[in-house]
Each structure stands twice: as C-alpha cells, then as structure tokens.
Amino acid sequence: VTVVSMPDHEQAHDHVAAADAADHDLPIRFDIGLTGAEGSGVRVLGLIVRRGWYLAAAELKPGRPGQKRRMTVDVLRRDETRRLETLKSQLERLYDVTDVDYFDPAEEAARHG
Amino acid sequence: MGTDAFQEVDIFGITMPIVKHSFVVRDTAEIPHIVAEAFRIASHGRPGPVLIDLPKDIAVRSIPEPDVYERAEESPRAGAAKSLKDAEALLRAAKKPILYVGGGVQMAGAVRALRAFYGRTGIPAVATLKGLGAIPTDDEKFIGMLGMHGLRAANLAVQECDLLINVGARFDDRATGALATFAPHARVIHMDADHAEISKLRKADVALTGGLSANLYALDPGPMAIQPWRDHVLAMKAEHAWRYDAPGEGVYAPKLLKDMSERAGPDLVIACDVGQHQMWVAQHCRFTRADNHLSSGGTMGFGLPAAIGAKLARPDATVVCVSGDGSIMMNIQELATLKRYDIPVKIILLNNSMLGMVRQWQDLFFAGNRSEVDLSDNPDFTEVARAFGIDAFTVDTRDQVDAGLDRLLGANRPILMHVKIDPAENVWPLVPPGKSNADMMEGGK
Numbered sequence: 001v002t003v004v005s006m007p008d009h010e011q012a013h014d015h016v017a018a019a020d021a022a023d024h025d026l027p028i029r030f031d032i033g034l035t036g037a038e039g040s041g042v043r044v045l046g047l048i049v050r051r052g053w054y055l056a057a058a059e060l061k062p063g064r065p066g067q068k069r070r071m072t073v074d075v076l077r078r079d080e081t082r083r084l085e086t087l088k089s090q091l092e093r094l095y096d097v098t099d100v101d102y103f104d105p106a107e108e109a110a111r112h113g
Numbered sequence: 114m115g116t117d118a119f120q121e122v123d124i125f126g127i128t129m130p131i132v133k134h135s136f137v138v139r140d141t142a143e144i145p146h147i148v149a150e151a152f153r154i155a156s157h158g159r160p161g162p163v164l165i166d167l168p169k170d171i172a173v174r175s176i177p178e179p180d181v182y183e184r185a186e187e188s189p190r191a192g193a194a195k196s197l198k199d200a201e202a203l204l205r206a207a208k209k210p211i212l213y214v215g216g217g218v219q220m221a222g223a224v225r226a227l228r229a230f231y232g233r234t235g236i237p238a239v240a241t242l243k244g245l246g247a248i249p250t251d252d253e254k255f256i257g258m259l260g261m262h263g264l265r266a267a268n269l270a271v272q273e274c275d276l277l278i279n280v281g282a283r284f285d286d287r288a289t290g291a292l293a294t295f296a297p298h299a300r301v302i303h304m305d306a307d308h309a310e311i312s313k314l315r316k317a318d319v320a321l322t323g324g325l326s327a328n329l330y331a332l333d334p335g336p337m338a339i340q341p342w343r344d345h346v347l348a349m350k351a352e353h354a355w356r357y358d359a360p361g362e363g364v365y366a367p368k369l370l371k372d373m374s375e376r377a378g379p380d381l382v383i384a385c386d387v388g389q390h391q392m393w394v395a396q397h398c399r400f401t402r403a404d405n406h407l408s409s410g411g412t413m414g415f416g417l418p419a420a421i422g423a424k425l426a427r428p429d430a431t432v433v434c435v436s437g438d439g440s441i442m443m444n445i446q447e448l449a450t451l452k453r454y455d456i457p458v459k460i461i462l463l464n465n466s467m468l469g470m471v472r473q474w475q476d477l478f479f480a481g482n483r484s485e486v487d488l489s490d491n492p493d494f495t496e497v498a499r500a501f502g503i504d505a506f507t508v509d510t511r512d513q514v515d516a517g518l519d520r521l522l523g524a525n526r527p528i529l530m531h532v533k534i535d536p537a538e539n540v541w542p543l544v545p546p547g548k549s550n551a552d553m554m555e556g557g558k
Contacts, residue, residue: 038137039125046129089309095134095154 026105027056027074028084032091033098036067040096044071051090052078068098114168125166133161138168141176149182158189159307160220189306189324191331199319200302204234204334207276209342211299212236213259215288216243217281219403221306223325227280230329234337236278237346239267241288242408244281246400254343256350260288261544262392266349268550271296279303281325284314294549304328355397362511363535366390366463367397369514373433373461374398377522381405382423382432386416386440389469392540394435405430414443420458421450431459431522438464438491448501451527459521460529462494465536473539477554478546498529509533 030048034040041060049055056074063069075087084102091100114121114137125137134154136147151163191197204210218227224247231238231248238248239259248255257264259271268290271277277299282288289295292314303310303317304325311320321328359365370393374381383398384407385391391408400406407423409415420434441462451458472486498505508517508530521530542553 038139039129039135042126043129050130083312086309086313089311093158093307093309 025076027076028102028104028106030073030075030088030091030100030102032071032073032100034069034071035096035098036063036065036069037096038065040094041069041071043094043096044073044091047090047094048073048075048087051087052082053087054078124164128164131162132164133159135164135166137166138171141171141174144171144176145179145182149184153184159217189327191327192304192321192323196319196321197328197331200321200332201334203276203300203302203319204278204332204337207300207337208339209274210234210236210276210278210337210339211270211274211296211346212238212248213271213277213279213282214238214240214244214247215280215282216241217283217305217307217310218244218247218325219281221281221325223281223329224403226326226329230332234334235339235343236337237270237343239263239271241282241285242395243410244403245395245406246403249399249401251399251401253347256346258395260285260550261290262396262540262542263288263544263550264350264353264355264396265542265553265555266346266353268544268553269349269353270346271299272549272551274299277301279305279317280329281305283310289314290544290550290552291547294551361535364508364511364514364532366532366534366538367393369461369518369532370394370435371397372514373518373522376518377431377433380430382407382420382427382430384416384420384423384432384434385409386434386436386443387411387413387470388437388440389465389473389538389540390435390437390440390463392470393463396540413440416440417444417447417458417460420460421447421456424456424458432457433459433461433521435461435463437469438462438466438488438494439468441494445497448498448503448527448529452502456527457525458527459524460498460527461521462529462531463534464491464494464531465534465538466491467536469536469538470540472536477539477543494529494531498531503527503529505529505531507531507533 032044045055045058054076056076058073059071061070084104088100088102091097125135128135136151138144138147147165151165155161155163212231214227218224227247235254237254237256239256240247241260242258245258256270257267259267274296275298277296279301281304284292286292300318301315302319302321304321305311306325308322311317311322355367357365357368357371379401382405383394385394387409395408407419416434416436420432424432466489468486468488472483475481475483475486495505495507504524504526505528506517506520508514517530521528539556541556544550544553
C-alpha cells in the first residue's frame with residue numbers, strides 16, 4: 001500500500017469540476033412554476049441533483065411565504081442516458097410544482113441547422 | 114424551530130428525498146386541510162409516503178373542533194384513443210408477445226383488469242418481484258419471475274419475444290440485467306400510472322399513461338394467433354422447472370418453503386425480509402393474490418413489522434414472516450409487539466449463520482474475499498424468542514421439516530420456527546451483475 005497525501009480541497013474540487021464539465025454541451029434552462037409551499041425550491045433542486053444532473057445555476061424569483069413563484073435552473077447532464085423529458089416529468093409530479101418548461105440550446109441549434 | 118432546541122432535528126429536510134411530499138404545520142388552522150391533502154397525495158397516482166411535521170408549539174395548542182374534509186375519489190381515465198389504437202395494432206401484429214407485470218398493478222388497484230386482459234388475450238406473462246401474485250403464480254400461462262434470480266424460462270421468453278407489454282413495471286436493473294441487451298427483439302407497450310416512468314430507461318413504442326385499469330379494460334386486440342408461441346413458452350417453462358431433489362440430510366430451504374406454501378393454502382400471506390430467503394420465497398412459494406407477497410425489495414428488517422400489519426389487516430389469513438438470521442436482528446424487538454398484542458404471526462427463520470446473499474456475491478464476484486458476513490456468533494434464536502414470551506423450536510435436519518411445519522401452521526399463537534440451513538447454499542440461477550438475462554449462471558447441489 002502506498003500512502004499519499006490528500007489533495008487539498010481546492011485541487012480535488014477542480015479535478016471533479018473538470019471531469020463533470022468534460023464532453024458536455026451548453027446548460028439546459030428549466031423554467032419552473034412553484035405553488036409557494038414550504039420547501040418547494042429545495043425539493044426541486046434536490047430532485048435535479050439526485051436524478052443525475054449537474055446544477056449549473058439557479059435563480060428563485062423574489063416572493064413572500066405562500067406566494068406562487070418562478071424558478072429558473074440551468075442543468076448539465078452527468079451522462080448521456082439522462083433524458084430531458086424524464087426530468088421534466090419527474091419535476092411535474094412534485095406536488096408543489098405547477099408547470100415546467102425547458103430550453104435546450106443544442107436542440108434549438110439542431111432545429112435551425 | 115431552527116434554534117437547536119432539545120431533541121430538535123430537521124425532520125422535514127432529512128426526509129425530503131424519501132417522501133412524496135411533506136408539510137410543516139405553522140398554524141393550527143391549517144391542520145384539517147393539510148391532513149386531507151396528505152392522504153390525497155399519499156394515495157393518488159403512484160402511492161407514496163407523506164410527512165406532516167407537527168412542531169411542539171403547534172402540537173400542544175387546543176383548537177375548536179375542526180371541519181373534516183371529504184376526500185373526492187378520483188378514477189383515472191384511459192390513455193389517448195390514438196395510443197390505444199396504436200397499442201392494439203402492435204398486439205395484433207405480434208407473434209411472440211409477453212406480458213411483463215410489475216408492482217404498479219397492485220398499487221393502482223388494477224389486478225382485476227390485468228387478469229381480465231390476460232384471460233382474453235392469452236398472452237404468457239412474467240412478473241417482477243413486486244408483481245408476483247397479480248396473476249396467480251400457479252396459473253398455466255404464468256411463466257415465473259424474471260430477472261436476476263428469475264426462472265430461466267421467464268428470462269428466455271422475454272429475450273425471444275417480439276412485443277413486451279409492460280404493465281406497471283419500471284425496467285428495474287434487477288429485472289432487466291444489462292439494459293441494452295434486454296428483450297432485444299421487442300417493440301414495447303408501456304402502461305404506467307406514473308408518466309415519469311415512461312421511456313425513463315427503455316424507450317416505449319407506445320406509451321399508455323392514465324389509469325392502468327382503464328387502459329387494460331380498453332385494450333382489445335381481438336383474437337390473437339399466438340398458439341405456437343404459447344406452446345413454445347410452456348415447453349420452456351416445463352424444461353426449466355424448479356427441482357427439489359437436492360442431495361443430503363440438511364434442510365433444503367426451497368423445498369421447505371414450497372411445502373409450507375402448499376400446505377398453508379391459498380389464503381397465505383408471506384412477508385419477507387431481504388437476502389437469500391427472500392429470493393427463495395419469490396421462486397418457490399405460490400401467490401394467489403398480489404397482496405399475499407409482501408417484499409420490500411431491499412430493506413432488511415421489513416418482514417416482521419410487515420407481517421404484523423398483514424395479520425392485523427387480514428386476521429383470517431395465515432401470515433408467515435420468512436426471515437434470515439441477518440434480517441431478523443434488524444427488528445427483533447418486534448417480538449415484543451407480537452407478545453404484547455398476542456398476534457398469531459408465524460415466523461420461519463432460515464439461519465445459515467451468514468449474511469448469505471452478501472457472502473454469495475463476495476464468493477462469486479469478489480474472489481471469495483469475505484468481509485463482515487460471518488454471523489456464527491448469532492444468539493440462540495429460540496432462547497431469544499422465549500425470552501420475549503414467544504413459542505419457538507429448532508429444525509436442523511430434513512426429516513424434522515414435516516413435523517416442524519405441522520407445529521408452525523397449527524399454532525394459534527405467535528411462534529418461531531428456527532431452521533438451520535447450509536451456510537454454503539447459494540441462490541440459483543443468477544444473472545451476474547452487468548450481464549444479459551440470457552447469461553444466467555446455474556449451480557446448486
């Protein structure tokens with residue numbers, strides 16, 4: 001057994017981030033409507049990560065407790081088996097999600113040649 | 114909340130990944146609505162747990178008698194007419210169809226509709242672990258469980274089929290083996306109440322979302338000319354039927370479970386734990402109802418509490434908990450519940466002094482590098498049971514099995530039958546991890 005020193009946190013993080021970013025396209029943007037139920041934003045983000053997507057960015061529009069709100073989330077695939085329609089369906093079945101739409105720049109570019 | 118008060122934990126956050134939804138009650142006035150919603154969410158569509166977090170300050174308040182909400186029953190409708198027509202066209206064109214039945218059938222309350230569809234089409238069926246019993250497992254055209262520890266004939270039938278009708282199953286990796294090799298010649302009709310399951314892992318040629326019952330009743334392809342295929346599948350079923358002629362004097366668990374299942378009759382509920390015994394139950398016991406087989410999939414400790422629940426729900430049924438020496442220790446304190454309420458659950462404890470399934474995998478796929486599987490220092494389980502006030506006895510040779518089953522099934526109080534089995538016994542057949550269901554390993558005695 002060879003004992004080596006642990007990489008520091010920043011090095012390890014850079015390594016993981018580089019591996020995650022490799023071979024992936026532009027982020028896909030999800031536009032999500034929320035009921036305003038407690039924890040809805042956290043529930044959405046948790047689902048996205050657990051279902052095998054990399055969270056590239058997220059924004060929750062300002063709001064007060066109980067108010068309907070909108071959220072935009074940019075995601076990257078962690079592998080090619082992940083389907084956007086499946087993630088959309090998984091988000092839609094959350095009780096506190098009212099509607100989901102997404103914009104995939106790669107799909108859009110392909111459509112326009 | 115949020116001040117780290119005595120015994121405070123973030124139960125809302127901790128449970129978020131494992132519940133269908135959760136509520137925190139912030140005002141007592143919300144309680145009637147939240148409770149009604151919680152029951153609706155838990156039972157609607159794909160059932161799942163809902164957590165209501167009732168903070169201490171809310172729980173100790175007094176409130177006037179609240180209104181109670183009446184819950185509207187929803188009857189999900191069939192899928193789109195075009196999808197139904199497309200599915201019927203695939204059914205009419207199929208020469209080698211297979212019905213692939215999952216746990217979603219029972220969850221959706223669609224057992225009767227499934228049996229009607231199965232009866233009028235005559236399509237041979239296989240089932241997942243959670244789908245067993247939706248079609249009676251002793252029915253002629255029911256082939257068996259598919260997947261990692263399924264019947265070889267069931268896996269071969271799926272591999273050969275040209276149309277796979279998935280009813281309430283998820284293309285789970287334990288059922289499919291290497292997904293890319295699963296049912297390689299088949300078009301797929303996928304019916305599921307949960308639209309997020311459609312094309313998640315295997316692209317469906319036709320998707321039927323909406324109510325499973327409604328879809329199954331609506332689908333009517335007319336007479337199907339599949340007799341040669343049926344004959345072929347039934348011949349495979351006969352060729353690969355289970356064998357019970359293991360040599361030796363030791364107890365052969367598959368035979369014991371088969372005998373128990375036959376003797377107990379059709380109104381038998383078996384609640385399992387997890388491991389080798391769980392697979393033997395699925396392979397060798399008879400299930401005439403989908404809710405006669407209570408198996409968690411993968412949670413050790415599930416069996417005994419599930420059996421208690423089953424016996425309370427169906428007091429006239431014979432309820433047997435089949436467990437292993439690893440699993441029983443996860444919830445052994447529930448023996449106290451059996452005694453306290455005198456619940457006549459019968460326990461078969463198959464003791465191989467091992468975490469048997471883990472040992473099997475370490476032997477087969479990790480070069481025999483065993484780690485933390487030896488349970489040879491187990492307590493004496495009969496003494497443990499007696500300490501809880503539960504009748505218990507041991508069976509350790511084959512010639513004691515018949516008398517043991519007589520005593521177990523004849524008891525009208527809680528009882529534990531402790532069965533010593535060979536620590537080297539494996540569950541066969543087996544699809545190795547990452548391999549095709551066509552590549553089952555065989556072994557056995």
